[in-house]
Amino acid sequence: MKKARIIYNPTSGREVFRRELATVLERFEVAGYETSAHATTSEGDAVNAAKIAVERQFDLVVAAGGDGTINEVINGLAEQEYRPKLGIIPTGTTNDFARALCIPRDIKKAVDIILDGQSMLLDIGRVNDHYFMNIAGGGKLTELTYEVPSKLKTMLGHMAYYMKGIEMLPSLKPTRARIEYDGTVIDEDIMLFLVSNTNSVGGFEKLAPDARANDGYFDLIIIKNANLAEFVRIASLALRGAHLEDKHIIYAQAKQVNVTTDEKMQLNIDGEFGGLLPGTFTNLQQHIEFFVPDKFVEKERSAAEMEEDPLSR
Numbered sequence: 341m342k343k344a345r346i347i348y349n350p351t352s353g354r355e356v357f358r359r360e361l362a363t364v365l366e367r368f369e370v371a372g373y374e375t376s377a378h379a380t381t382s383e384g385d386a387v388n389a390a391k392i393a394v395e396r397q398f399d400l401v402v403a404a405g406g407d408g409t410i411n412e413v414i415n416g417l418a419e420q421e422y423r424p425k426l427g428i429i430p431t432g433t434t435n436d437f438a439r440a441l442c443i444p445r446d447i448k449k450a451v452d453i454i455l456d457g458q459s460m461l462l463d464i465g466r467v468n469d470h471y472f473m474n475i476a477g478g479g480k481l482t483e484l485t486y487e488v489p490s491k492l493k494t495m496l497g498h499m500a501y502y503m504k505g506i507e508m509l510p511s512l513k514p515t516r517a518r519i520e521y522d523g524t525v526i527d528e529d530i531m532l533f534l535v536s537n538t539n540s541v542g543g544f545e546k547l548a549p550d551a552r553a554n555d556g557y558f559d560l561i562i563i564k565n566a567n568l569a570e571f572v573r574i575a576s577l578a579l580r581g582a583h584l585e586d587k588h589i590i591y592a593q594a595k596q597v598n599v600t601t602d603e604k605m606q607l608n609i610d611g612e613f614g615g616l617l618p619g620t621f622t623n624l625q626q627h628i629e630f631f632v633p634d635k636f637v638e639k640e641r642s643a644a645e646m647e648e649d650p651l652s653r
C-alpha cells in the first residue's frame with residue numbers, strides 16, 4: 341500500500357486546517373494511501389519532518405501551510421536522493437507559490453488536485469545552503485516581507501506589503517553590487533535584485549513574465565539606482581507587467597547568478613531572512629515533482645509556445 345505523510349503547520353493562516361484534518365486523512369485513505377500526519381511544532385520542524393518522510397520512504401508528502409511551511413518541506417527534501425512527490429494545500433497568509441501553481445485555497449479542491457494525480461517536475465533554486473521555490477533577492481525593499489506583522493497580512497493580504505513598501509520608500513538607498521550571471525558581469529549601484537523561479541511574487545503577477553517553472557532558468561530582475569519618483573513609477577508599471585522596458589531595469593534569464601556587494605546586504609529567501617550576501621544562486625532543473633492542476637499545465641504550455649514564437653504575445 342502506498343504511504344502518504346501530511347506535514348501541516350497548525351498555526352498557519354487562520355488556523356483552519358486542523359478542523360479539516362480528519363476529512364483530509366479519510367480522503368487519502370479512501371484513495372488508497374496509508375496516511376499519517378505531522379503537526380509542526382516550531383520553526384524548522386517541517387524540514388525535519390520532510391527528512392523523516394524520506395527516510396521512511398513515503399510515496400507522497402503533502403505540505404499544508406503557507407510559503408514558509410512549503411519552503412521548509414522543500415529544504416528537507418531537496419538534498420535527498422529519494423524525493424517523494426509533493427502535494428500542496430495552501431492554508432497560509434501568504435501562498436505565493438500555490439498561486440503560481442494555480443492551486444486554489446479551498447482545502448477540498450487542493451486535495452482533489454493531489455488525488456487526481458497529475459504531477460510535474462519543477463525547478464528549485466539554491467542559494468548558498470538554502471533552497472527556495474519562488475524567489476530570492478536582496479536590497480532594502482525585499483526586507484519588507486518580514487517587517488510586515490503576520491496579523492496585518494492576515495487582515496489586509498498583499499495590501500499590507502504595499503503600505504509597508506510606501507512607508508519604506510524614502511529610506512531606500514542604492515548599494516554597489518557586482519552581479520555575474522551566465523558569463524555576463526554587471527557592476528552597478530542597485531536598489532534591489534530578484535532571482536525568480538515563478539511569475540507570482542507578492543501580488544505582482546507579472547513581475548517575471550517569462551519565468552517558467554521547469555526550464556532550468558531563473559528570471560533575474562535588477563532595479564538600478566532610481567530616485568523616489570522613478571521608483572514609484574517602476575512599481576506601478578510592474579503591477580501590469582510593463583516595467584521590463586524601463587531604463588532602470590535589467591532583466592535576464594540565467595541558470596546561475598553570483599552576487600557580491602560592498603556593503604552588508606541581507607538575503608531574502610521565499611520571504612524569510614536567509615543570511616547575508618554574497619550568494620551564488622543555482623537553478624536545480626526539474627528537481628522536485630509537484631501535483632498540479634490542468635490550469636497550471638496549460639499556463640506552462642502557453643508560456644513555452646510564447647517563448648518559441650514571441651510575436652504571438
Ligand SMILES: Nc1ncnc2c1ncn2[C@@H]1O[C@H](COP(=O)(O)OP(=O)(O)OP(=O)(O)O)[C@@H](O)[C@H]1O
Binds near residue numbers: 383
Ligand atoms: N507550531 C508552530 N508554532 C509557531 N510557529 C510555527 C509552528 N510550526 C511552524 N511554524 C513556523 O511558522 C512559519 C510560517 O508558517 P506558514 O508560512 O506556513 O504560515 P503563514 O500563516 O503563511 O505565515 P506568515 O504569518 O509568516 O505569513 C513557518 O516558517 C514555521 O517556521
